[in-house]
Amino acid sequence: MEVHALDNYYLAITLLITIGYQLFFFAIAFSLKFDKLTDFAGGTNFVVLAIITLAFSGHHNARQIVASLFIMVWGLRLSGFLLFRILKTGKDDRFDDKRDHFFKFLGFWVFQMFWVWTVSLPVTVLNSPNVTQYPQPAFGTGRDIAGVILFAIGFIMEAFSDIQKYIFKSKKSDKSAICDKGFFAFTRHPNYFGEIIIQFAIYMICVSPAANGYVKGQAYKALYATIVGPFFLTILLMFVSGLTLQERPGAKKRYEKNNHWEEYSRYLNRTSILIPFPPQLYEKMPTILKRTIFLEFPIYVFDPEKHSDVGKGQQGAEEGDGNGQNSQDSRQSGDPLVNGQHTSN
Structure with a gap:
């Protein structure tokens, strides 16, 4: 029997759980000036939400189980890898200007709350009573199969590229060496591409009941609206915390x-x-x-x-010399x- 908690899409309960979960780890991180649990808290939060919404749903059809397992596997792998990496490196440079400032540091955690809750939306809504009240198509639709294939591709790309780059940097005495082998020969950010593919794959699986005409009304609209999750992740990686900070x-x-530089330019x-x-x-x-x-x-x-x-400094020096020449x-x-x-x- 399904559990009705605050609303029948599980939006409020998952938001409250996410806020509480992140604030718990924020309190530890800020009090102890401890960076090692930050990304772990983000990744494992996905696992917590998937387990709770699946357990609350009372309906455990194959699609719900697969979609929930996919986001749990992804969250566990991501949080596990990032925890391993931070234990090796010792600290996270992203927080050098934040960890001693309560509100600046809290701002990061608030953003992480929104990230977890939003990206989890496809699985959250799929497991909700407003969707499970309808008959569900048997798992194995074209969208389901495409979603499974895309998830496998994305997961392999993200996991292998993370491992590959970590090993590359660990073995190189020159930390500025360029990793251009494996997946990095075809894209400069294979882990980001893999992560984006993963979230769209999960969405494809979750939206199948609506796309195949089984779910109607507001639940139909709600399932389609959860595309905001993978789109938000894509925008985040492309314009907020990913490419713009690295490229x-x-x-x-x-x-x-x-x-x-010459090698990197090529x-x-x-x-x-x-x-x-x-x-x-x-x-x-x-x-x-x-x-x-x-x-x-x-x-x-x-x-x-x-x-x-x-370049600006050189230009200023040249102007001061008054020779009118541009050094190349x-x-x-x-x-x-x-x-x-x-x-x-």
Whole structure:
């Protein structure tokens, strides 16, 4: 028998559980200045919500079990890996300017609450009484199969790329060396791509009862509306905490410190930012296609003349000398348009 808790979509109860769960770990992290549980708290929160909503539903059909297990497996793997990594590194540099400031640190945890609750929505609503009251199609629809296949692809990409990069950095004495093997030969961020694929795969499975005409009315709309979960994750990784924090800032740091800049510039030019693609073809692709279809938007591109503090300093010195000459730095941008190169080079 299903449990009716606050509302029949389990939105309120999962939100309250998430707030309580995150505040519990926040209290530990802030009091002890302890970074090691932050990502663990995020990943395991998905597991908690999936278990509770599945248990509350009272209906354990194959689709609910598969979707719930998928998000639990993903959450456990992610939290386990991040916990292992932070135990090895000792601290999380993201919180250097936050861990001593209550509200700034709390702000991160509030955002994590919203992330967990929103991304969990497809499974939460699938397990809710307003959906399970309807007859359910047998597991194995085209969307179910596609979802399982996509989940497997995404999970393999995310898990293997995380492990590959960790091993690569652990074995290299030069921490600025470029990881361009395995999945990283086809995309600069295979873990992000895998994570996005995983969440859309889970959504495809969860929406099957509505897509196949079994669920009606508001429940039908609610299932489709849960696409906000995978879309929110995608926006987060592309424009908030993922690519924007790594692409241009990472290139700027390499350029200014001259950490394998020439090699990295070539890597940028031949490797897709997110969507896996053969590097031999990507390198020759017109820049307009890279900037549109392949999502390498201008906000990610590093231009030394515009974004480098080193370049600005050199320009100021040259103006002070009054010689009117522009010294040509041997380090160039990885963007063919910035370098004045033909896009097919």
